Structures are given as C-alpha cells and as structure tokens.
Amino acid sequence: MRPKTEVYVNSRGIGSEGGLNCFCCGEPQSLASNIAAFVDSKEDGEDAVAMFISGAARLYPIRFGCSVIQVKIGACDAHFSQLTALHKLFVATNTLSKQVIDRSRV
C-alpha cells in the first residue's frame, strides 16, 4: 500500500549539508543543518520525502549498489530548534508521519 502515511526512521543525528531547503519555511540553504535518518527501503524513503515541502528532504544512498538508504531533512538557522524537536521525535518514536512533522513545528 503506497504511499505510506507512516515510515520507520532511525535518526543518525544532526549534521550539515548543502543544497537543502528549510523544512519549516522552505528557504533554500547553501549549508543547512540537517537530520540524517535511515529508512528501510527506497520506497519508504520516497514516501518520507513526499511528506515534506519541496526541496526540504532528499534521499541519499550510503553508496551506490547498497540497499541502506538515508533521508536528509534540512532547516535554516531560525528553525534549528524545530529540527532538534523533529530529531527527538524520531528517537522517541522511530516514526515519520505528517503528524510528527506538525508536532515538531509548533
């Protein structure tokens, strides 16, 4: 059943990455703070990316030919606390959904 409305995620923590938009305000960032989180499959990763506003999340294979997929989610400096909240929700629930995203943005 696709698209899934809930995806299993395993957050690796917060780092920095170029070329992501903020998941709250959508502003393009030359260097964005971001969460990197493992997902179970490419399909789960695509469903995860689709839950975010355009350009705020992207799939990154760990390396080509490898089945381990991670999703990266960007934030601007003004929304770093929302990114931290999202990371904490991932750690607490191992779940990504629109509801989880909304909870992180309050």
Ligand SMILES: [Zn+2]
């Ligand atoms: Zn922002």
